[in-house]
Amino acid sequence: MIYKTVIGLEVHVELKTKSKMFCGCSADYFGKKPNAHTCPVCLGLPGALPVPNKTAIDWCIMIGLALNCKIANFSKFDRKNYFYPDLPKGYQISQYDQPFCQKGVIALSNGKKIGITRVHMEEDTAKLTHQGDDSLIDFNRSGVPLVEIVTEPDFETAKEVVEYLKKLQQIVRYLGVSNADMEEGNMRLEPNISLRELKTQNSKLKSELPNYKVEVKNINSFRFVEKAIEYEIKRQTEILNVGKTPVQETRGWNEDKQKTVSQRIKEEANDYRYFPEPDIPPIRLSEFQISNFKSQMPELPDLKLVRFTKNYGLPRYDAEILTREKELSNYFEEAVRAGKTFEVNAKQITNVIINKKIDIENIMPAELIKCIVISKKINILDNKKLSEIINKVINENPKAVNDYKTGKVQAIGFLLGKAKQHFPKGDANQIKIALEMKLK
Amino acid sequence: MELNQLTIKNAKGGLKAKKFSSVELTKACLEQIKKHNRELNAFITITEEDALEQAKKADNLASQGQAWETKPLLGIPIALKDLFSTKGMKTTAASNVLKDYVPEYDATVVKKLKDAGAIILGKLNHDAWGHGASGENSDFGPTKNPWNKEYVPGGSSSGSAVSVASDMCIAATGTDTGGSSRQPASFCNIVGLKPTYGRVSRYGIISMASSLDSIGHITKTVEDSALFLNVTAGKDANDATTSSKPVPDYLKDLKKGIRGLKLGISRKDLENVDDEVKKPFLFAEKQLKDLGAEIIDINLKYSDYAIACYYIIQPSEVSSNLARYDGVRFGSVRQNFGEEAKRRIMLGTFTLSAGYYDAYYRKAMQVRTLIKQDFENAFKQVDAIISPVSPTLPWKLGEKINDPLKMYLSDILTVTANLAGIPGLSVPIGFSKGLPVGMQILGQQFSEAKLFQIGHAYEQTTEWHKMKPIL
Known part of the structure; x- marks a missing residue:
């Protein structure tokens, strides 16, 4: 039997705004004393009300624009109602049917286009820790702004997923809106994986989706994503090969066992009883405001790469390395500017930066140029x-x-x-x- | 006249003229509370010591002069509905779930009142969580109507109305989600205000139904109501639904009179009103005409759907707002919710459920828009609308408690203002069978000043507001 893998992704990116999504508490919770960054709002005390963080909304829209989404003229927050000890209000403020951004697209290096279903804004939950019989709650994370990015089920391989994720990470870092560090949990992902049977190898890809899907959680590195997906493909293939259908469920990646483990079987869809958040007025954005956002967008990695190859005559490989991180690309361009007066060209600078693995935090671009000028006399050694x-x-x-x-x-x-x-x-x-x- | 019987205006006058001190005024109120609270059950918490200490401070400040400029309520004893969070002071929502809950912070309105120099006497009884029209849903026992203790004082702000009507305090705060300030005011022969949605901050006031909740107050006169709103109104950075519209001085146009103003009446809606209420209302209509107002019949096409619409939206929001009372972090276990709260949680959970949302919640929101437009159209023809507050007189304690639907229908004339987000002022217009009757004046959004103007003009030609119950 031949199967085609169908993968869709939900990624949560935690924004690095100064304050939380709906209150003035510091959003920086990593490694802080438990429950030090709390107030009536993020503790869900009686009578407390949410006031949306404008910067967070702006950043969510910037992420949407970077993913080529349409920005909504009218958007609103909704309540997602469910009980869990890490959710102090008994509901999460999220966005349901009118998110800030929808219908985007992003291209992979093989030219394949991945559809972005939506990009919306929500709040993070508190953090639960279990110690023996006790469960402890740390509300420092409660209310930290989260942007959720949902793709269409367009991925077919683990490699594509990883490429997309790296791209997404690069984009949010370029925008300067999140550290997008997977180990620290400010970028979290949940792939939905299923397999579709193909009658012949040439069957149309855009046929119906499989009648089940498996969501995998607890993945906190790019390496694990790849392994978890590969494992799921193997596991599901074996089940399908004996004529059965995999169970619709949530599984977690277990690094020790090198496999995914069933966490929760979804018997039916949860009823979150979404309704418009009455404490926050809807957000209206005029075309003028949206075009303003567009004009304020920084140059993104894809375009920068093209520009580097064109303007500086760099090979694609070099340009890719230089544009991988915004800081390095800025460093390079500054060095190029400084190099002009000393007749040091972009290619020479590129070679030095890439081959000598220059420490850009400690050597100023001008110093680098000085070194290059000297090294024309004294060799910088390979x-x-x-x-x-x-x-x-x-x-x-x-x-x-x-x-x-x-x-x-x-x-x-x-x-x-x-x-x-x-x-x-x-x-x-x-x-x-x-x-x-x-x-x- | 006893000191505790004074209005804010007169008490202020007396304090300024040093005829008496805030301590004396506060003591007079505390005396009255001690005498009658056992029977009327208006207060849940009385903070005597704290109140007297604050009064002493107020007297000190007053002696230095000038303080009156920035502290318009300096030394005035008031009381707060127990939905208003008070830092370090128990805030129970009149429910066993929160019977020992002490907030970490003051509601914005509480802070404003304190900053204005008001003395807090304590926290007032009401239907638990604001759910009710009779005051009987309190887990701390029902409040009695001072005009006849066998009758309900209205609700949910039962303690607010009773404490003011029986002169236990000079004024009190209330909330109004479907009539909870206006209706008890009308049942107790005093003045109740429901401001425009977004005029007064909701921050720190335990939410009932967030899109309908208005933060009001109960006073002895219309002028006091205006004075009180001068303190509480305004944009709050902690409440995203407050308006940044500038707050006018509500006392400025108070005495302008109503000659030439157009007042609308929806005759169709009077059909549901008992004769005992209708008679005084029609007489009030005549008095307003005599004062120079023009009465115009208007048609509120969708008012028949208001109750149905309200009892879908309100429980939906209630069900979500009460979710946080899970007993995990504060308060006691959920089993302590009373019957009415449980009923609304179930109703709301049902109407928001997948597959029912479109038929109930979404539909109700659409009807709400129509009701809003109804009023917008009416206000193209008239300056304000007048109607009775309640379709019936106050009823006997226990009479409707086992018939929730009947109880819900008593909100029929008040919920429209909450659905439309417009302000309403309830003023006394007489008595039937020894029980008070009230009229509400509704205006377009942010037209509180006009409502005060109309209410004050009416009040000046009548003596009803001066009548006191024999306790």
């Missing part, structure tokens, strides 16, 4: 070759090495001299640092 030579010098001079290691620090001068013989024009500092690293 790391690999340098490393070979240093190994050689260390092997050939065991006594000096031993002296150094037993505390005679000046012995390094001897070793440096030996190494320098191989690189008469090389930068002594660079060689010394490399030596010290090796001898550590």
